[in-house]
Amino acid sequence: AQSVAQPEDQVNVAEGNPLTVKCTYSVSGNPYLFWYVQYPNRGLQFLLKYITGDNLVKGSYGFEAEFNKSQTSFHLKKPSALVSDSALYFCAVRDVEGGSQGNLIFGKGTKLSVKP
Amino acid sequence: EPEVTQTPSHQVTQMGQEVILRCVPISNHLYFYWYRQILGQKVEFLVSFYNNEISEKSEIFDDQFSVERPDGSNFTLKIRSTKLEDSAMYFCASKRVGNQPQHFGDGTRLSIL
Numbered sequence: 326a327q328s329v330a331q332p333e334d335q336v337n338v339a340e341g342n343p344l345t346v347k348c349t350y351s352v353s354g355n356p357y358l359f360w361y362v363q364y365p366n367r368g369l370q371f372l373l374k375y376i377t378g379d380n381l382v383k384g385s386y387g388f389e390a391e392f393n394k395s396q397t398s399f400h401l402k403k404p405s406a407l408v409s410d411s412a413l414y415f416c417a418v419r420d421v422e423g424g425s426q427g428n429l430i431f432g433k434g435t436k437l438s439v440k441p
Numbered sequence: 442e443p444e445v446t447q448t449p450s451h452q453v454t455q456m457g458q459e460v461i462l463r464c465v466p467i468s469n470h471l472y473f474y475w476y477r478q479i480l481g482q483k484v485e486f487l488v489s490f491y492n493n494e495i496s497e498k499s500e501i502f503d504d505q506f507s508v509e510r511p512d513g514s515n516f517t518l519k520i521r522s523t524k525l526e527d528s529a530m531y532f533c534a535s536k537r538v539g540n541q542p543q544h545f546g547d548g549t550r551l552s553i554l
Contacts, residue, residue, distance in 0.1 A: 361545070368532055368546050368547040369484070369534075370545070371543070374540075417484075420486075428489050431483050
């Protein structure tokens with residue numbers, strides 16, 4: 326079965342410092358990986374995706390993620406955190422088994438808190 | 442930028458009642474989804490819909506649930522007889538094709554009393 330793990334419930338970072346939100350995955354074939362962000366009382370907002378190609382993927386708001394096949398990881402990173410980055414971050418893998426239409430399997434989410 | 446819109450933002454219903462959650466996907470999208478998020482838990486897939494029929498559904502999506510695309514714009518989720526454990530945030534999502542990302546609405550918070 327396909328799954329996503331986000332090992333940290335919360336990540337605390339000082340503004341201006343680099344941030345990393347961790348994600349590992351388990352899939353049977355090639356993974357399609359996504360990061361979404363959720364602000365309070367809002368839906369999930371797409372940040373970036375990895376389908377194929379360069380392992381370093383750049384997305385919205387200065388975020389990037391590195392696909393590492395050997396470690397089955399897709400960690401989200403940003404060189405310099407902003408207070409406004411504080412939100413809930415979800416890693417997701419697309420279900421490609423059984424000819425699905427690509428529903429997403431989500432991790433449990435990581436709360437990012439950026440302090441001034 | 443076009444958005445997925447969901448109504449209502451909050452629905453309070455008595456246990457056993459029927460509820461319909463409404464979604465307007467992005468207009469040129471072809472794939473439609475419902476997910477739910479129980480408070481404090483992860484987002485879970487419910488159902489996907491393509492070409493006017495259900496393409497996949499999860500174990501959660503039992504006979505109490507149904508989806509419909511009654512016209513060219515709306516996509517609805519109906520829960521026939523609500524239970525307390527149906528209380529959750531329900532998200533609608535859509536995507537254009539293939540490997541494009543899914544775009545999510547802001548959700549409907551369903552509270553069953």
